[in-house]
Amino acid sequence: MIRAGSGPGGSPANGPGTASWLVSLADLSLILFIVTGGAIAANPGENPAEAEQEPGAPAMGVADQVYIDGPGGPPLAMFLAQHQPAGGEQLTITGTFAPGARQAVVQRVEALAAEASAAGIEPRVIVQPAAQSGVVVLFAHDGDPQLAQGLRNAEQQSGP
Helix, strand or coil: CCCCCECHHHCECCCCCCCHHHHHHHHHHHHHHHHHHHHHHHCCCCCHHHHHCCCCCCCCCCEEEEEECCCCCCCHHHHHHHCCCCCCEEEEEEEEECCCCHHHHHHHHHHHHHHHHHCCCCCEEEEEECCCCEEEEEEEECCCHHHHHHHHHHHHHHCC
């Protein structure tokens, strides 16, 4: 006969000792949180997102809308018609080319830039080498490049 409230093998489901693993897990989680916080506090100036950006690279913000160019995809005009840029948004067309594919990527980027211009949106165009070729179009609220350049120049003049 199995009593109500019994677990497998007839042991009580909520008896003493069954919640002890929860306390251990909570303790380990707290220790991990404290160690992580200490590591971050020890290196306050290091930001992985900033470390990846090359000096002189455009200050690109987080994308609001993204269009990836490719065969069989919708035309750019449809993407542009579906998104009304908010104040301060910048349309950026980024082309990356693998060795030997520069000319084809440049031609595709120029065609997309002309399509955007015809739709009344002047894009920023970036073409750079990469491991794979591709073209990505995005709307983002970018940082003011003049402000960033002014801050960088002031930092360089003041020295380390």
